[in-house]
Amino acid sequence: MSNSLANIKLFCRECRGEYFLGDLHYRCPRCGGALSIKDLEKKDSLQVVEGRGIFRYSRHLTPDVPYTTLGEGRTPLHLIEESGRKLYFKLEYLNPSGSFKDRGAALTIAVAKGLGIKEINEDSSGNAGTAMALYARAFGIKPNIFMPVNAPENKKLLVKLFGGNLILGRDRGEANRLAIEDADKRSVYYVGHVWNPFFIQALKTVAYEVYEEGIQPDEVFVPVGSGGLYLGMYHGFKELYNMGLIGNIPRMHVVEAAGYERVYPAVHGDERYPEETSDLADGLRVPGPPRLNEVLEALGESRGNTYVVNDAEIIKALKKLYKMGLFIEPTSATVYAAYNQVRDEIEKDRIVLMPLTGSGFKALDKVMKVLLKGD
Amino acid sequence: MSNSLANIKLFCRECRGEYFLGDLHYRCPRCGGALSIKDLEKKDSLQVVEGRGIFRYSRHLTPDVPYTTLGEGRTPLHLIEESGRKLYFKLEYLNPSGSFKDRGAALTIAVAKGLGIKEINEDSSGNAGTAMALYARAFGIKPNIFMPVNAPENKKLLVKLFGGNLILGRDRGEANRLAIEDADKRSVYYVGHVWNPFFIQALKTVAYEVYEEGIQPDEVFVPVGSGGLYLGMYHGFKELYNMGLIGNIPRMHVVEAAGYERVYPAVHGDERYPEETSDLADGLRVPGPPRLNEVLEALGESRGNTYVVNDAEIIKALKKLYKMGLFIEPTSATVYAAYNQVRDEIEKDRIVLMPLTGSGFKALDKVMKVLLKGD
Numbered sequence: 064m065s066n067s068l069a070n071i072k073l074f075c076r077e078c079r080g081e082y083f084l085g086d087l088h089y090r091c092p093r094c095g096g097a098l099s100i101k102d103l104e105k106k107d108s109l110q111v112v113e114g115r116g117i118f119r120y121s122r123h124l125t126p127d128v129p130y131t132t133l134g135e136g137r138t139p140l141h142l143i144e145e146s147g148r149k150l151y152f153k154l155e156y157l158n159p160s161g162s163f164k165d166r167g168a169a170l171t172i173a174v175a176k177g178l179g180i181k182e183i184n185e186d187s188s189g190n191a192g193t194a195m196a197l198y199a200r201a202f203g204i205k206p207n208i209f210m211p212v213n214a215p216e217n218k219k220l221l222v223k224l225f226g227g228n229l230i231l232g233r234d235r236g237e238a239n240r241l242a243i244e245d246a247d248k249r250s251v252y253y254v255g256h257v258w259n260p261f262f263i264q265a266l267k268t269v270a271y272e273v274y275e276e277g278i279q280p281d282e283v284f285v286p287v288g289s290g291g292l293y294l295g296m297y298h299g300f301k302e303l304y305n306m307g308l309i310g311n312i313p314r315m316h317v318v319e320a321a322g323y324e325r326v327y328p329a330v331h332g333d334e335r336y337p338e339e340t341s342d343l344a345d346g347l348r349v350p351g352p353p354r355l356n357e358v359l360e361a362l363g364e365s366r367g368n369t370y371v372v373n374d375a376e377i378i379k380a381l382k383k384l385y386k387m388g389l390f391i392e393p394t395s396a397t398v399y400a401a402y403n404q405v406r407d408e409i410e411k412d413r414i415v416l417m418p419l420t421g422s423g424f425k426a427l428d429k430v431m432k433v434l435l436k437g438d
Numbered sequence: 439m440s441n442s443l444a445n446i447k448l449f450c451r452e453c454r455g456e457y458f459l460g461d462l463h464y465r466c467p468r469c470g471g472a473l474s475i476k477d478l479e480k481k482d483s484l485q486v487v488e489g490r491g492i493f494r495y496s497r498h499l500t501p502d503v504p505y506t507t508l509g510e511g512r513t514p515l516h517l518i519e520e521s522g523r524k525l526y527f528k529l530e531y532l533n534p535s536g537s538f539k540d541r542g543a544a545l546t547i548a549v550a551k552g553l554g555i556k557e558i559n560e561d562s563s564g565n566a567g568t569a570m571a572l573y574a575r576a577f578g579i580k581p582n583i584f585m586p587v588n589a590p591e592n593k594k595l596l597v598k599l600f601g602g603n604l605i606l607g608r609d610r611g612e613a614n615r616l617a618i619e620d621a622d623k624r625s626v627y628y629v630g631h632v633w634n635p636f637f638i639q640a641l642k643t644v645a646y647e648v649y650e651e652g653i654q655p656d657e658v659f660v661p662v663g664s665g666g667l668y669l670g671m672y673h674g675f676k677e678l679y680n681m682g683l684i685g686n687i688p689r690m691h692v693v694e695a696a697g698y699e700r701v702y703p704a705v706h707g708d709e710r711y712p713e714e715t716s717d718l719a720d721g722l723r724v725p726g727p728p729r730l731n732e733v734l735e736a737l738g739e740s741r742g743n744t745y746v747v748n749d750a751e752i753i754k755a756l757k758k759l760y761k762m763g764l765f766i767e768p769t770s771a772t773v774y775a776a777y778n779q780v781r782d783e784i785e786k787d788r789i790v791l792m793p794l795t796g797s798g799f800k801a802l803d804k805v806m807k808v809l810l811k812g813d
Contacts, residue, residue, distance in 0.1 A: 115514065133763045134514025134529045139490065141509050154509050157532050159765060161799065201763025220802065224809055226761065386601065388508045388576025390534060424536065424799035427595065434599055 067127045068177045072101040073260065076357065085178065089243070089253045090353070097353040100125075100260045108306055109271060117166050117268045118173070123302065124264050128173035131202045135165040136268055140276050143387060147411045150402070151278055153269060153418040156391050160194045160221065161422030163269065163292060167262035168194035171254050174261050176202050180252045184209065186242035188235055188288075188348055189218035190421055191256040196227030207251065209242040211235045215345060217425055235350055257289035258353055266295020267302065269418060274303050280313045280416035282409060284370075284398040287317045287326060288349035290358040292418065297361040313416070315365040317358065318401040320344030320394075321373040325351070326358055330369050343377045343429060346394030346421060370401035378433050379403070384419075385434060392426040393433065395419045442502045443552045447476040448635065451732065460553065464618070464628045465728070472728040475500075475635045483681055484646060492541050492643045493548070498677065499639050503548035506577045510540040511643055515651050518762060522786045525777070526653055528644060528793040531766050535569045535596065536797030538644065538667060542637035543569035546629050549636050551577050555627045559584065561617035563610055563663075563723055564593035565796055566631040571602030582626065584617035586610045590720060592800055610725055632664035633728055641670020642677065644793060649678050655688045655791035657784060659745075659773040662692045662701060663724035665733040667793065672736040688791070690740040692733065693776040695719030695769075696748040700726075701733055705744050718752045718804060721769035721796060745776035753808050754778070759794075760809060767801040768808065770794045 069085030077096030082088050090097055103123070110122045116132030117124065141152045155163035168191070175183055185195040186209040199206035208227040210219060211234045222229045230245075232238035239255070246253035256262040269292070273280065283300075285293040293315065303309045317326045322340030341347070352358070362369065372380075380400035381393055398417040409415065423430050444460030452471030457463050465472055478498070485497045491507030492499065516527045530538035543566070550558055560570040561584040574581035581602040585594060586609045597604045605620075607613035614630070621628035631637040644667070648655065658675075660668040668690065678684045692701045697715030716722070727733070737744065747755075755775035756768055773792040784790065798805050 115516070132516075134516050134532065137512065137514070139509025139512070141490070141507075154534070157509065157534065159529070159532065159763070197763050197765065200761065217802070220806065224760065224798070224802075224805060225763075225765070385599065386575065388534070388572050388600075390572065390600070422799070423599070424797070427592070427599075430599060431595065 068125070068174065071125070073098040074101055084174070087252055089255055089258050097258055097357070098260055100264060106306060109274065109303070109308060117169050117265055120268050120271055123267065123271070124170055125174060125261060128170070128177045131173040131176055131198060132169055133159045133165065133198060133201060135159055135169050137272060140273060140278060141389070146406070148406070148409065149414050151273070151280065151414065151416045152389060153273065153416065154389070155269070155418050155420050156395065156422035160197045160225070161425050162190040162194065163266065163418060163420050164191040164194035164256070165198070166265040166268055167191065167256055167291065168198040170261045170265035171195065171256070171259055172198040172202055172204060175204055175252055175254065180204060182251045183207065183254045184242045184246040184251050185254050185256065186210070186238045187256065188345065189214050190346060190425065192227070193218055193221040193225060195254065195256070196222045196225040200226035207242070207245070209238040211238050215426055217427070235348065256291065257349065263291045263295045266292050267299030270296050270299025270303060273416060274308060278414065278416070279309050281413040282316065283313045283416045284316045284318055284401050285418060286347055286394065286397045286420060287319050287358065288323070288347040289352040290354050292420065293317060294354060294357055294361060296418070297365060312365050315361060315367040316401065317362055317367060317369045318397050319369070319371050320347040320397060321371055323347050323349065324371050325355055326362065327369045327371050329355065329359055330362070339373050341374050341377065343374050343393035343433070344397055345426075346392070347397065368405075370404055372397050372400040372404070376400040376403070381430070381433055389419060390423040391419045392421040392423055393429050395421050443500070443549065446500070448473040449476055459549070462627055464630055464633050472633055472732070473635055475639060481681060484649065484678070484683060492544055492640055495643050495646055498642065498646070499545055500549060500636060503545070503552045506548040506551055506573060507544055508534045508540065508573060508576060510534055510544050512647060515648060515653060516764070521781070523781070523784065524789050526648070526655065526789065526791045527764060528648065528791065529764070530644070530793050530795050531770065531797035535572045535600070536800050537565040537569060538641065538793060538795050539566040539569035539631070540573070541640040541643055542566070542631055542666065543573040545636045545640035546570065546631070546634055547573040547577055547579060550579055550627055550629065555579060557626045558582065559617045559621040559626050559628045561585070561613045561630055563720065564589050565721060565800065567602070568593055568596040568600060570629065570631070571597045571600040575601035582617070582620070584613040586613050590801055592802070610723065631666065632724065638666045638670045641667050642674030645671050645674025645678060648791060649683060653789065653791070654684050656788040657691065658688045658791045659691045659693055659776050660793060661722055661769065661772045661795060662694055662733065663698070663722040664727040665729050667795065668692060669729060669732055669736060671793070672740060687740050690736060690742040691776065692737055692742060692744040693772050694744070694746050695722040695772060696746055698722050698724070699746050700730055701737065702744045702746050704730065704734055705737070714748050716749050716752065718749050718768035718808070719772055720801075721767070722772065745779055747772050747775040747779070751775040751778070756805070756808055764794060765798040766794045767796040767798055768804050770796050
């Protein structure tokens with residue numbers, strides 16, 4: 064086990080408790096809050112080192128880890144000019160297992176590997192589980208992946224193809240309970256991505272890459288389930304701002320799927336969005352994200368808005384994105400659906416950034432139903 | 439129509455006939471030979487321009503085209519150290535539609551767009567057809583894609599999802615005939631990728647990217663169906679050599695699938711390889727590649743060898759590659775299967791490069807059959 068790694072300090076935002084990474088707590092043992100990484104040494108500039116994938120930025124992530132890359136990151140930044148506006152789509156669906164979760168899995172597994180871990184438990188509604196299985200197996204760690212029985216068939220299949228040990232729960236909640244109980248009982252490292260601060264840490268690299276391409280977005284639309292991508296990108300842009308590399312932190316907008324709103328009601332109070340439950344945005348079905356307060360803080364600081372989109376809007380957005388040649392899963396169309404709700408209010412010189420999170424390959428059945436019904 | 443584009447000269451290697459691109463011949467009207475692009479102005483160095491995807495290299499491809507990119511190229515170069523040797527895998531399966539064919543489709547469609555073409559015909563056993571459908575549709579050209587009825591279901595489905603007009607022939611040969619006859623009859627531009635010199639031209643970018651990462655391979659293993667990737671990479675390395683940027687042209691090895699050998703018998707004469715027909719390498723089933731002589735020339739000049747691999751070898755290679763976390767279709771494992779035939783003869787300090795051509799997503803059924811049967 065790497066000592067410098069085991070001695071990394073984690074802290075709880077709620078009760079300010081502090082713990083060593085080597086203690087392997089997945090959340091605060093005192094109050095149950097989510098844990099964060101104590102700030103790394105501040106940097107004055109973006110430091111890119113040799114090493115592939117997200118580990119090019121290892122100095123800004125967690126320096127002393129092995130580089131467990133499978134080629135994640137450096138995804139294309141695709142420009143579409145539409146009604147006089149510049150929209151940049153970050154094609155995160157071109158990651159190794161077909162989603163941005165590969166970045167998070169890469170760092171999570173690097174940390175586990177550095178700690179000498181041999182077996183991990185992860186629970187997921189789909190993409191994170193497949194990513195974690197792929198990376199764990201490739202680097203000699205046994206992955207136990209707990210998923211709800213109603214997860215998309217393809218995603219369950221991928222876990223098995225990647226050599227993961229798939230365990231099914233009745234629903235997302237049970238998958239979560241089983242993963243934690245089993246980890247407790249057998250002293251397995253629980254890496255659950257909605258809790259894991261390294262998973263989020265890795266997602267800062269999306270912001271770094273956009274900066275390295277010379278693009279400084281003004282408005283960023285991010286799909287929010289547990290909020291990992293949102294928080295990661297926010298922290299990435301904030302660091303770039305603190306280093307003096309960009310003039311302002313972009314407005315970070317939260318996009319949620321109808322029926323799974325957590326941020327919207329927290330901001331708007333009693334003012335409820337029309338009742339409806341999205342079937343298409345299965346990637347955003349996260350019950351009770353543990354970092355809701357952190358998301359609300361980032362939303363306030365960046366002056367972002369919150370959007371809720373329904374299936375009719377997702378279908379419209381998905382069809383348009385396919386016509387542009389962007390081969391995504393329906394969940395990923397939520398950001399463009401949200402953009403379409405407000406685009407006339409966005410000034411023409413504003414630069415808009417939207418990550419497109421997951422590959423159409425992952426949900427061919429759903430994509431087919433939407434696209435092959437005719438226009 | 440761009441005049442400078444229409445005036446590009448094509449020539450026939452067999453009879454030396456010369457034609458304008460604007461005449462839209464897909465092959466030599468005199469002798470039926472494949473057409474090549476008359477050399478572009480020679481460059482002293484690798485010139486990278488603004489513009490995304492493969493169009494960063496447009497000066498070395500075809501300068502005066504619109505940049506019809508969907509984020510192809512700049513794929514990861516993944517290093518595996520194995521028995522003291524450095525193997526670099528170029529992860530071409532992380533292209534927009536899941537294969538290296540996206541590079542070829544991007545330039546083919548750019549040329550068509552520049553010529554003012556409104557409709558194209560393409561015939562394909564799978565990946566090239568999906569790539570061509572994706573790019574054509576995204577840039578406002580109607581794609582008619584002719585495929586054999588026994589092409590993988592997923593690949594047929596993808597053509598439809600990307601907005602292609604799918605026409606099925608009894609077999610690969612009939613798909614080809616129908617595509618050409620229909621193009622003739624209705625004056626549609628036939629872009630058939632096994633003939634199209636721009637398709638091959640675009641594949642030089644694989645070599646450029648490897649060079650830009652600072653890697654100079656000694657041994658390159660390339661899967662050969664029609665030979666497009668092989669020829670493209672060869673010409674890319676040759677240009678780099680002629681510019682003085684690399685010390686030698688790497689040895690370019692041809693890898694064919696059992697039952698579909700064309701290059702192997704042409705080199706070894708009567709000495710036949712054991713009779714067997716690969717089911718797994720469906721991407722290499724190309725009847726009568728029109729550029730066989732060009733492949734043989736490149737093979738001789740680069741002092742490459744020819745390898746034939748069978749399904750048992752492909753299965754073994756595929757399993758190993760999945761354990762490394764490389765999520766490919768079975769066809770793509772052929773190069774690693776060939777490498778395994780000779781690795782003990784390759785000196786340890788030689789740098790080996792293998793492009794991994796297509797995504798596992800494209801052939802989940804086949805991958806499943808191989809991997810989930812147990813070891």
